[in-house]
Amino acid sequence: MPPKCLQLENINPNFIAMEYAVRGPLVIRAGEIEKELERGMKKPFDQVIRANTGDCQATGQQPLTFLRQLLTLTLEPRLLDSPDYPEDVKKRARLILDSCYGHSVGSYTESAGLEVVRRQVAAFIERRDECIPSDWQNIYLTAGATPGIKSILSLINCQLGGKTPGVMVPIPQYPLYSATIAEYAMVKVDYYLEEETGWSLNRKELQRSYCECQQHCNPRALVVINPGNPTGQVLTRDNIVEIIKFAYDNQLLLLADEVYQDNVYDKNSKFYSFKKVMHEMGEPYRSQELVSFLSTSKGYLGECGLRGGYMEVINMCPQVKAMLTKSITAGLCSNTIGQVAVSALVNPPQPGEPSYERYVCEKNATLASLKERAELVHKTLSGFEGYKVNPVQGAMYIFPQIEIPPKAIAAAKDKNMAPDAFYAFELLESSGICIVPGSGFGQKPGTYHFRSTILPQTDKLKLMMEKFRVFHDEFIKKYK
Amino acid sequence: MPPKCLQLENINPNFIAMEYAVRGPLVIRAGEIEKELERGMKKPFDQVIRANTGDCQATGQQPLTFLRQLLTLTLEPRLLDSPDYPEDVKKRARLILDSCYGHSVGSYTESAGLEVVRRQVAAFIERRDECIPSDWQNIYLTAGATPGIKSILSLINCQLGGKTPGVMVPIPQYPLYSATIAEYAMVKVDYYLEEETGWSLNRKELQRSYCECQQHCNPRALVVINPGNPTGQVLTRDNIVEIIKFAYDNQLLLLADEVYQDNVYDKNSKFYSFKKVMHEMGEPYRSQELVSFLSTSKGYLGECGLRGGYMEVINMCPQVKAMLTKSITAGLCSNTIGQVAVSALVNPPQPGEPSYERYVCEKNATLASLKERAELVHKTLSGFEGYKVNPVQGAMYIFPQIEIPPKAIAAAKDKNMAPDAFYAFELLESSGICIVPGSGFGQKPGTYHFRSTILPQTDKLKLMMEKFRVFHDEFIKKYK
Incomplete structure (x- = not known):
């Protein structure tokens, strides 16, 4: 057999250099854990909480009715005659x-x-x-x-x-x-x-x-x-x-x-x-x-x-x-x-159009809930020992600075891992919470962070915060 | 004012080198002609026939009911309870x-x-x-x-x-x-x-x-x-x-x-x-x-x-x-x-499933019509003076070799155009038919071709073939 045409030595070197942490090794491990849970493996938790990507609907956000109706009408134009769809959506679908x-x-x-x-x-x-x-x-x-x-x-x-x-x-x-x-x-x-x-x-x-x-x-x-x-x-x-x-x-x-x-x-x-x-x-x-x-x-x-x-x-x-x-x-x-x-x-529904009220109601509910969750995450994490946390003024993420005890840094070094990646892996394995270490985004040398989304729905988010607190207390106790 | 940050001299030179003929100058001109027609400008034709891209539905092909239903059900899951959709489609949508x-x-x-x-x-x-x-x-x-x-x-x-x-x-x-x-x-x-x-x-x-x-x-x-x-x-x-x-x-x-x-x-x-x-x-x-x-x-x-x-x-x-x-x-x-x-x-409907018959019927009708059109285009163009045409065994295109008279080649040269592009522009301006010159695909030096799709629906295709014949006869007469 001759060697393969493509080998690491003769492909685009930029492919080897590039990294994309949001879908990196931690997220791959989270997927494996989900399959292990499905197979009935015992863990200290029963589900993975994916706080790694800004993926709203994956964590329970409902799509806007107006948007999905508009998509449906453009895909199935015969429904343009159906009384089940509001006239303002039909008008927009026809225009498209x-x-x-x-x-x-x-x-x-x-x-x-x-x-x-x-x-x-x-x-x-x-x-x-x-x-x-x-x-x-x-x-x-x-x-x-x-x-x-x-x-x-x-x-x-x-x-x-x-x-x-x-x-x-x-x-x-x-x-x-x-x-x-x-x-x-x-x-x-x-x-x-x-x-x-x-x-x-x-x-x-x-x-x-x-x-x-x-x-x-x-x-x-x-x-x-x-x-x-x-x-x-x-x-x-x-x-x-x-x-x-x-x-x-x-x-x-x-x-x-x-x-x-x-x-x-x-x-x-x-x-x-x-x-x-x-x-x-x-x-x-x-x-x-x-x-x-x-x-x-x-x-x-x-x-x-x-x-x-x-x-x-x-x-x-x-x-x-x-x-x-x-x-x-x-x-x-x-x-x-x-x-x-x-x-x-x-081009959303306007005042007076049949879809308007429902649209505004759904939109406002989503934004209000995001605001509530942003505050909840900030308030909770601010109380953790060794955390410095800026408020979530906008977007969907919090990026706390965390103090990692020297013993934990040494343990990470033993495993050939960045200290914040070590922290994130320990969190994942012990609580099922998946976050992204700060090293994936860049940070000042000598500082450690992680990114968590604020996206799990409020009940699940409260549970996540509680699990996070338990993990963090134990982590600090273990490595102090 | 300082010069712009980005100028032709300091952007990616590959962007300048690349060409994509299927959406090149001829197609841009076709779009302009459509707008001229809309504005009421007089032309020897009343519509542009786009035979330049392999775009089936643009030329009247109907989408498969099964496919569009499946898309709709995944976008609007509340319709999974509607009696209007067959069970086999619902089952597939739920799985996804x-x-x-x-x-x-x-x-x-x-x-x-x-x-x-x-x-x-x-x-x-x-x-x-x-x-x-x-x-x-x-x-x-x-x-x-x-x-x-x-x-x-x-x-x-x-x-x-x-x-x-x-x-x-x-x-x-x-x-x-x-x-x-x-x-x-x-x-x-x-x-x-x-x-x-x-x-x-x-x-x-x-x-x-x-x-x-x-x-x-x-x-x-x-x-x-x-x-x-x-x-x-x-x-x-x-x-x-x-x-x-x-x-x-x-x-x-x-x-x-x-x-x-x-x-x-x-x-x-x-x-x-x-x-x-x-x-x-x-x-x-x-x-x-x-x-x-x-x-x-x-x-x-x-x-x-x-x-x-x-x-x-x-x-x-x-x-x-x-x-x-x-x-x-x-x-x-x-x-x-x-x-x-x-x-x-x-993963199409299988024999015995409720969507099967309709699916097969629509699929076969589309394929039969494509076959018919492939033969029609081949038969017609084969009869044109100076054309050498291979049959359309498959895909959606015909690529005839055309003899371009020396006088036309000279006229093209005067306009600084490739002879086949000249032929295609003359066709577009006089008949509204939009094809792509062979130079956009490559051809043996000294030969001239064009690509036409076989996609206009049969009635329109017959009209197109007739217009094409009239154009070609006049072109040959003019430049012989």
Whole structure:
């Protein structure tokens, strides 16, 4: 037998380098434990609680009736005659079907998505940003936010003067960024969020990071995640102004990951879109190049599986935009059901329409419950010995700093594990709770964190918090 | 104002190099013409006939009732209690929902897709290949065939001994391959299909192409499209044996694009999967590394917009497969509705089940109509002056060779156009028919072709053929 064509030594080395902690070894082990429980293996718990991914419906959130009805009507147009569906949903379904080739969601769409949905997105952005214009031709529908982010990072992947392009990302960060930057063999340029001031972002740190990286790469873009993942903070308007100035002064493309824009719980926090702030700052900042991302996976929809999303590409040079457009044509188009889900997000029932009351009631209940859970998790974990916890102002995560006793650090070293991964594995094996160690997101050297979602439904979350407390007390006792 | 961050000079040069003809300038012009017609502009025709993409439902094909019902029930589980849906569809929907986290298609799935659907795919492949085993863990669900093809090409993208990786592709080819190879800065290694013998593939030509490319690249993979796109041929078993031997002898990964496996019309042709032939050849060929692709966009489903598909990865070294799996985790998962569509494709109603008769009736009607249209297009175009046309044995396309008179070639040159693009533009402007010039797929130098789908419904297709004839006669008269 000759050796295999493909071996670790002769495949894309970037595949070997990349990591994606949110679906890493801990999550794989959680899946194994679930199968062990199914097979009747005895454990100190009877179920795995998955607090590792921002997957709302996996943990019991109910889908919006309006959204699912709209999807159903576009998939089964014969139901357009059924009295079981409200007229406002039917009207929206007809509008979408009329814009599909052959009146079917089974047809390909334009590569950037259905024009009618792109126009609805633009109108939604104009309402959100209080009349700042949005051009529908700047909107690209994408399968969740991920493919949009990847296509923009790929677009700027250009060696200049022998230097590799660099992308500035916050630390801690959502590991899609580190994974994609590794996949494209670009340079990840870390800037640290300041934990002491609620994960705020300051210009001095941006400047330090920018200056240090220039020796080994050519920084091209600045990524900001607001509200923060995994950190849960909501940036202040002043902070956003500083960031925009910094990007402008250093000719960096701004990537605003704003997928949690509807997830703000703290009464003193407010979401400001980068676009709006930039516009209000006037020239020259108003002309700054910016790409903003939103998806149907978060917010109050939580439709992760449907893979709907969009990006708005602002102030990009037309010739460059044409290349971006061309590059996505080979992928044909994003899935139509995701596109319809985006339509449901940006064009909801209005006062006076038959679906309105139910829609508002469901939406508000979901958001109120998320707020309640955000507070519950923060309150509980704040009481744990050795924890420092910032409040969950927004998004769906908490990212506590934990003190790990030296004996536990030594035990982790024996197992060749990062101390926070050791903590997370012990938690999983003894309580069934699955979280993601801070090392998967990045953290200041010598500090330890983890990310937990706030997503299990309230009853289950209370149970989870109680189990967590028991584990933590025992862990501290064991290793103190 | 400082210059833009992104300009043509400092973006990814691969974005500038890549082309994707199926959605190129001709198709953009077709869209403009549609808008001109809407605005009331006078034209010698009243509608554009889009024969440029293999988009079945855009041209009037009806979706399968069974498939759409299954999608509806997974999106609106309350309908599981409705008497309007057959029990066999309900049973399938429940099985899928039970395997989703939180019993919802709104949750993320494993990155490779829902286990239950992957198992159904493996069972389907075993039935197709008459009991040759298929391991469900070799199945990756993908959003159409495209992302699977791209991830495998990316996997092998590795510089070795200072040489760029090469990918052998048929000429003519489906431009996804050329576009992706350009995007990844790999080398496209052309081997020519032999038009004179019905677009067959011979070892001598593979060998020539392989030898010539070795000076400037390191060939790693061989792409075969069967049934052929854009060429419509179905490979004989002998031909497949030859190809497998060649790939084995030269340590090339085989990529079998088998998305048209259900589209075989010619009574003397039969689809053989590469996997089956390889298996029947015994060792050492049975251990050849192979990836095979299928999608829900073609066949008798034609659900292009839903973006469902899978790839089966055979004989890949486990460590390499682990890297492939890791690389797709950052993209989270393919859309669940596409996954459910794959389930409908591979796990259809069985004899005795309530949906069976309707399902078979719809499926057969679609396939019979495609066959009829394949013959109609072939018969008509064969009669055109200066056309050489191979029969449409399978797939959804015809790829005639056309003689372009010297005067027309000169006229094209004046407009700085390829002669076949000139022909296609003249056709579009005078008749509204949109086809794709052969230069978008590749062709032997000095020959001219175009690709037309066979997809407009029969009445419209007859009209199209008639308009085409009128155009061609006038074109020949004008430029003779």
